[in-house]
Every structure is written in C-alpha cells, then in structure tokens.
Amino acid sequence: MAYKFDELINRKNTRSYKWDQVGPLFGSADILPLWVADMDFPSPPAVQEALKKRVDIGAYGYAIRTDEYADSIMSWFGRRHGWSLQREWISDSPSVVTTLSLAVEQFTAPGDKVVIQTPVYYPFYDVVRDNGRELALNPLQIRDGRFEMDLAHLESLFKDGAKMILLCNPHNPGGRVWSREELAALGELCLRYGVIVVSDEIHCDLVYPDYEYTPFASLSPELADKTITCLAATKTFNLPGLHTSFMVISNRDMKARLDKRIKTLSIHMSHHFAQEAVIAAYTESEDWLDELLVYVKGNLDYALDYLAQQLPQVKPMKPEGTYLLWVDCRSLGLDKQGLKQLMYEKAKVAFNEGSTFGTEGEGWLRINLACPRFVLEQALKQFCEAAKGIS
Ligand SMILES: Cc1ncc(COP(=O)(O)O)c(C=O)c1O
Incomplete structure (x- = not known):
C-alpha cells in the first residue's frame, strides 16, 4: 500500500470533536473514540499539499x-x-x-x-x-x-x-x-x-x-x-x-x-x-480512495470476524457502504443507560449509542471503522471483554 492507514495521527488536544469531547461528554479522556463519523487517517497527500500552499499565502482573504x-x-x-x-x-x-x-x-x-x-x-x-x-x-x-x-x-x-x-x-x-x-x-x-x-x-x-x-x-x-x-x-x-x-x-x-x-x-x-x-x-486522490476502501474493508472483515468469535450474541448488520458498522446488542439485555455504562465506564470505548438514531436504535451501537486496524482491535477487545463480564 502506498498510503499509511496503519499509523495513528495524534489528534488529542487538537480541538478534535471526536477525540477531545470524550472527556466532557463520556466522563473520561482515555476513552477510545470510534464514534463521530470522521476518519483517523490523514487526508490524501495532494489535499495536504494544496492546503499548505494556501496557508503559505499568508493572507487569508x-x-x-x-x-x-x-x-x-x-x-x-x-x-x-x-x-x-x-x-x-x-x-x-x-x-x-x-x-x-x-x-x-x-x-x-x-x-x-x-x-x-x-x-x-x-x-x-x-x-x-x-x-x-x-x-x-x-x-x-x-x-x-x-x-x-x-x-x-x-x-x-x-x-x-x-x-x-x-x-x-x-x-x-x-x-x-x-x-x-x-x-x-x-x-x-x-x-x-x-x-x-x-x-x-x-x-x-x-x-x-x-x-x-x-x-x-x-x-x-x-x-x-x-x-x-x-x-x-x-x-x-x-x-x-x-x-x-x-x-x-x-x-x-x-x-x-x-x-x-x-x-x-x-x-x-x-x-x-x-x-x-x-x-x-x-x-x-482517486488512488488514495481506492486504497482506503480496501483498508476499511479489511477493518470491516476483521470486526465481523472478531465479533463472531468473541461475542457471537451481538449481531452486526453487514454494511454495503459507509465506514460505519451498526451492531445489534439487544441480546446483552441492557437499556441505553446500561450500554453507555458498558462502553464508557467498563470498556473505555465510545461507539455511538443507537437510540440517538431513533427509538428503533435502542440496544444497538454504531462503530466507526475508519481508524488504524490496531485501534479497532484494541477497541473491540476492550468492548468484548467488558461485555463478557456482564453476561
Ligand atoms: C448522512 C450524513 N449526512 C450528513 C453528514 C454531515 O455532513 P455535513 O458535515 O456536511 O453537514 C453526515 C456526517 O456524519 C452524515 O453521515
């Protein structure tokens, strides 16, 4: 792969909504954030270059x-x-x-x-x-x-x-x-x-x-x-x-x-x-996107496989698009407060709690897959271990 999707950019303390709001919103700054739908990957190099040139003008009129x-x-x-x-x-x-x-x-x-x-x-x-x-x-x-x-x-x-x-x-x-x-x-x-x-x-x-x-x-x-x-x-x-x-x-x-x-x-x-x-x-940046899609598909396959092995009672809905994974966790028997507690307090991960998408989403979680694989692995491990602890 020409692009480095495996490296994590440190977005903490960059006014990142995804990374810097987990403390204020979910109670602890060390929660792994796989919620808000942006990616933890750098934007394509051509985009970065174009923006740097624009910064170099110095006057932002x-x-x-x-x-x-x-x-x-x-x-x-x-x-x-x-x-x-x-x-x-x-x-x-x-x-x-x-x-x-x-x-x-x-x-x-x-x-x-x-x-x-x-x-x-x-x-x-x-x-x-x-x-x-x-x-x-x-x-x-x-x-x-x-x-x-x-x-x-x-x-x-x-x-x-x-x-x-x-x-x-x-x-x-x-x-x-x-x-x-x-x-x-x-x-x-x-x-x-x-x-x-x-x-x-x-x-x-x-x-x-x-x-x-x-x-x-x-x-x-x-x-x-x-x-x-x-x-x-x-x-x-x-x-x-x-x-x-x-x-x-x-x-x-x-x-x-x-x-x-x-x-x-x-x-x-x-x-x-x-x-x-x-x-x-x-x-x-079309080649960047093509590689990104391969990488995210790899993350999706990893997540589906890991959940099937480690927590088969939860049922992910296999997506056809987006880098989001919608997971049916109703079998865990938790209400929305319980799911939040499981994520934020026990597992120290932030997925989106499903009821924010509507009452049909109660008992579901949305996982953002657009992150380096090791971050996804860590988050799923923490989540599955915590969930096993309650069932
Ligand atoms: C379906 C959908 N529409 C819109 C947005 C946000 O778009 P914008 O930031 O341009 O308002 C998102 C972001 O997650 C989204 O998932």
Whole structure:
C-alpha cells in the first residue's frame, strides 16, 4: 500500500470533536473514540499539499469560486459514478445538514409532514423539528439481515399528505446502498404523490465491492426535477472540518430559491481553504480512495470476524457502504443507560449509542471503522471483554 492507514495521527488536544469531547461528554479522556463519523487517517497527500500552499499565502482573504472547482466535481461524478452533471445544476452550501435544513424550510410550510426513514442520522430529526415541521416516520424493516424500505407504509404517509422525504443514500447507520430498483420504486411513489426528495448522498463514494451507488436524481429527468441532492467531498476524503458541500439541483426554480436563501443568510462566500482541498481530492486522490476502501474493508472483515468469535450474541448488520458498522446488542439485555455504562465506564470505548438514531436504535451501537486496524482491535477487545463480564 502506498498510503499509511496503519499509523495513528495524534489528534488529542487538537480541538478534535471526536477525540477531545470524550472527556466532557463520556466522563473520561482515555476513552477510545470510534464514534463521530470522521476518519483517523490523514487526508490524501495532494489535499495536504494544496492546503499548505494556501496557508503559505499568508493572507487569508475572501475567495472566489473558479470553473476548475465545478469541473472537478463534474469530472468526478462522471467518471466515478457515470452521472453526467451540468455546471448550472451545482451550487455550494456550507454543509450537507445546512442544505437539508434549508430545503425543509423553503419547500414545506410550518406544520407540514416530512418523511424520514428511521433509524437515521440524527440531524434528520432536528432539521424537521427545528423548522417547525412534523416528522412522519417510515421505520426501515430488517429483512434478511439488512434494512429495506417499507413502501406500503410510505405510500400511506404520502396519501396522508407528506410533502417531502429526506432520503439517506447510502444509509447511515445501516450501510445500505439502495439499489436502482429500490430507488425507482421509491421514485415512482414520489412522482405519484408529488413529493419532493432531498437526497443526502454524502456517503456515495464509500461503497464496498459488489455494490453500486445510484444517484437518485440520475434515475430520470422527471425525478431529478423533484430532487435536491446533497453532496460533499468531505466524508470521502476526511475534510469535514473544512465545512464545505454542494447541492445538485436541475430544477431551476428550486435551485434559484435555495441560492437566494443562502445569499440572504450570507453563507454564500467561498471558504478560503475549501476549494483547493476539493479540487485536489477529486482530481489527484482517486488512488488514495481506492486504497482506503480496501483498508476499511479489511477493518470491516476483521470486526465481523472478531465479533463472531468473541461475542457471537451481538449481531452486526453487514454494511454495503459507509465506514460505519451498526451492531445489534439487544441480546446483552441492557437499556441505553446500561450500554453507555458498558462502553464508557467498563470498556473505555465510545461507539455511538443507537437510540440517538431513533427509538428503533435502542440496544444497538454504531462503530466507526475508519481508524488504524490496531485501534479497532484494541477497541473491540476492550468492548468484548467488558461485555463478557456482564453476561
Ligand atoms: C448522512 C450524513 N449526512 C450528513 C453528514 C454531515 O455532513 P455535513 O458535515 O456536511 O453537514 C453526515 C456526517 O456524519 C452524515 O453521515
């Protein structure tokens, strides 16, 4: 391997949310953090070089957006995902969650129902509730050990007047990479009931072999016309602290409305550092991503094997994408407080406690696999030993 995924960067005392919040939040600074979804790997060398050059300018003034930036996005999605984007469909947004929230605000009215498919990344709840809209839950069903959408229930929510659905494609926390057929079936319902789709596709590049990401909006021009796709290079290349993302919207009116709102909030200016990083990621770091995916797959295989050997009563859901592992720990017989105690006090590890993703997540944990293997080994060892101590 050309890249050093086995070396741990010391992120302690770097204002790292993942590493430096474990003390304040979980009670002890020596807890191993495998929770927040960023990676412990260095970003690609080309990205680091580009950022260093930008630092060397010494003056950190207002920046403009260049064609090269949009070109790098269009070229990436064309060659990596076979999705042909037009320049005028792309706009920047400070973060994917910002886009989710603005889309809810702009395209629904107070009191409207917005569908989310639970368990799901917790800000999906916040952007609906905090905008004064109502959540319409379509819990995912577990079939053959993986999540599937309940289309019959979804249709009942649409019939009942839901105006929008927030889709997570690939899905966090279950790691489903929705198939073309599943997305087409969902799309058919959305068209039938005139439902707007806000599709969070931030995990799109993190897909395991044998699975393929399908951009929801690529299914048909009719669906694209009802869709706001939220994307970023930040999850793929470990840049989330740069706070940069983009939206793809082919519907001119919807795009104009979001652009205007972003301008009104004065969050439209280009970040001094972000563009260089995104360009270097999309144009010079594809081999890094390919190696990363091999490494993370190795971590996944290790974790699945280790848990099967050491703690067979817990059942991981085999992910098709994302670097996250969703693990059913209900057999341990612990409530959420008990699981927290087990993690933070006994095992000294921090995975995400499942109920933060919805009530269906109670008794589940989410493990972040994007760390050097030895860190994962240590965390799983500590967790399994502590869990055996209680059962
Ligand atoms: C599904 C999903 N959407 C959005 C985000 C965060 O994106 P941003 O930092 O651009 O708001 C995450 C981060 O974990 C995520 O998993």
